[in-house]
Amino acid sequence: MSDNALAKGYEPKDVEEFWRKRWEEEKTFTPAADAPGEPYSIVIPPPNVTGNLHIGHALNITLQDVLCRFARQQGRKVLWVPGMDHAGIATQNVVERRLAEEGKSRSDLGREKFIERVWDWKEEYGQNIRRQIKAMGASVDWTHERFTMDEGLSRAVRKVFVDLYNKGLIYKGDYIINWCSRCFTALADDEVEHQPQKGGLWHIRYDLEDGSGSLVIATTRPETMLGDTAVAVHPEDERYQSFIGKRVLLPLTDRAIPVIGDKYVDREFGTGALKVTPSHDHNDWELGFKHNLEFIQVIDEHGNMNARAGKYRGLSIAEARRQVVEDLQALGHLVKVEDYNNNVGVCYRCKNIVDPHVSTQWFVATTKIAKKSRDAVPSKTKIFPPTWEKTYYNWLDNIRDWCISRQIWWGHRIPAWTCRDCGEMMVTVDAPAACAKCGSVNLEQESDVLDTWFSSALWPFSTLGWPEKTRDLETFYPTSVLVTGFDILFFWVARMMMMGIEFMGEVPFREVYIHALVRDAEGRKMSKSTGNVINPLEMIDKYGTDALRFTLTAFAAMGRDIKLSEERIEGYRHFANKLWNAARFTLMNLAEYAESGQAPQAMDIAKAEGIHHKWIVSRLENIKAEVKKALEEYRFNDAAVGLYKFIWNELCDWYLELIKPDMQAGGEKRQVAQYTLWLALRETLLLLHPIMPFITAEIWRTMPGHQSGDIAREAFPPSHAEWVDAEAAAGMELVKGVISAVRTIRAELNIAPSHRLRLLIRPQSPAHAAILRENEVMILTLARLESMEISADLNAPKASASAVCEGNEVIVPLHGAIDFAVELARMDKEFLKLEKEHKMLSGKLKNENFLAKAPREIVEHDQARVKELTEAMAKLDSLRSRFREAAAEQA
């Protein structure tokens, strides 16, 4: 494409490729170490390295990019750090699946080989993610790219681990965790999905040891009774009060277990008596400690009954359940079985049922450090929109210690070594050469790795070089804002807050902007399994990146879900094309500057001739302020929609049309129009650039005066208070109104566009007459008139179509075959509209309370409007009567 002629329609592909390459080669978005300006920084929420970017990422990236580009325009020193997350379980899963296709399992390879394999995959997939981030036009600094398992970050992870351990904030302990016996790993609470499932509620009779009676418990998991160590009832439950303190015989076993009282028990549920299995239920675990009960594990980590289950040993959970129920029935202990639907926890990746299981795990004592993070909001970190604060508080207030060990291979291996000889445990950043206690070199490292979120929690400072005291860290920490979806507010945002405060002594970000979740047309979360994903790359391919970005930005109203439809993207592609063509028009009309590449001679528009020029710069000034304010307040959609309306409905629909006569007139008129047009386009491009970087960059470099420059390096257009001109704006409204009135008459009466009309105007005032006369050429052109006559006492033919516009009678004499009925209907409709408003307002003005209590401006405004309406109605009515007479004569 040559530099000075734009193609007829906007073709995004080549343009985007050109700019992606140029921005990358020129390192446009790498801030110079000595760059001036107040630092502004964002760390990207690192996408999963094996994932594919979905539309949610596209939204996330777009919004961050809008902020970064806007910040650069404001003269800030901007750093946007890109990177990826190793996503432990998810990534290992992907690789394991691939191995399975080759008929291998990870144990075939062994730990080291397997991890090598994962690194290979990482390189391959990482390239994919990188390409997608680039496709979005993200102005990240690739020289700062990080990976949660690169060397620096791994070191940061170990350092944090060791420090927390030494402070007593990391500990190893038994805990009841969610265990997936298929993946053979612990799962965090948020890795467990709940699925409704049909099951039963078994009522089982337990007899008192002293033979004085019995009680019936209800359970959904009868097989766990083998591990029961108590029965709990509500202490105020009259049915069972007398049982408390006694013992019952546990059927199928030879054990007697106590009956305890605890308010936790829900009297309404089941029988009101609860069997307590501390080793196989989260709540029972708590009860076990509270009441000092015995902990008996009857199920092993494979999901099979163990030796403590006696004769049931070796059975799977399902088999054991069947067998236990059968035996209970045989012994007469089974009272009844009800159908019961409950939610079972399943593993989020393999959908296997997750069972509570006691095992030794590592924990971060988040219960001890959560408060500082809570207190930092909103004083140190503000959350937008603020409604999310409550959610954040709620989570931190109910936080439990964080289980950070995972029984997988891919991830940060826990930096703890145990001496095989003396059992001493050492927690150190670097592998110890020998046991600190006995000197043995026979050491073994923990096999578990850390939860992925552990390294993610350090992201804001680890990516900037911590634990070294780097210049980046000094300059860019705390980061300016974190942009993310609410789905990871807890396990990511809150944890970053904790770690940032703990290790940097300062919150990781000044602001958090929570954006919507993108859902499909039915409002479902997009996911690969439901097959409802909208692939951003496909959208980019079809409609261009800018159209996609604009759509996402226009949709990004705070706190709402986005139901994206492809039609919407298509609609905004039209917008890109519209802008493109406005640029073509501009270049075409600046032909004489093309050769020299010089900008048109600057002039003072505020003092120039022509209210249309004054009007457009006045409007430009408004939109400039509007966009700036909107972006500062994270009202992305307001910025986008405001620009859309300005560009399409004002710049294109009116201004470009209004200056056509000037361009043809030549001379000074043309020069003023050229300069103003150039200026308006220039500033509009700057305003739109953060949202639509590619098309604005491309148009920018073809404009005279820009010497093929890069709009990404330009500042936000300065404000010009002197451009704001209410008078010009009002004048233009009048001119536009008259033109529209004529157009309406033409359309309703079906008058061919090629037919030039005569226009008569009885003006509302000499001032109005003057404005209309001054702008005669524009009116003639845009309304397609043969002539325009303005006079207070002109003689209008009776057979005229007419309208009233701001008190001016607009009259179009008709000749030839006129459909009187159509015109009468039109005038009636117009009159009715006025009448309706008049009636409403005058009614309001008769209300004494309104007059007494409403603000004066409102009352005055309404009074003025009523006066205006009254006049307009009178004029319209008289015009209508004359037309009726003409109609009668015709008949």
Added chain:
RNA sequence: AGGCGCGUAGCUCAGAGGGAGAGCACUUCCCUGACACGGAAGGGGUCAGCAGUUCAAUCCUGCUAGUGCCUACCA
């Protein structure tokens, strides 16, 4: 169970305590020298229901019925 949110034009969604908006779809006319990915002119909504606060409510408050999400739990 608790928390949060939503109901506005046929569809997808903005919006503000005082004259109801956009995109797409629809109707009529037009290939007018930037653009048919276009232009001009239109049609279409008791802003879920009920009650309250207010001079004024679609916007604030409460309730009802509906709907969605999040968190916890469901022995």
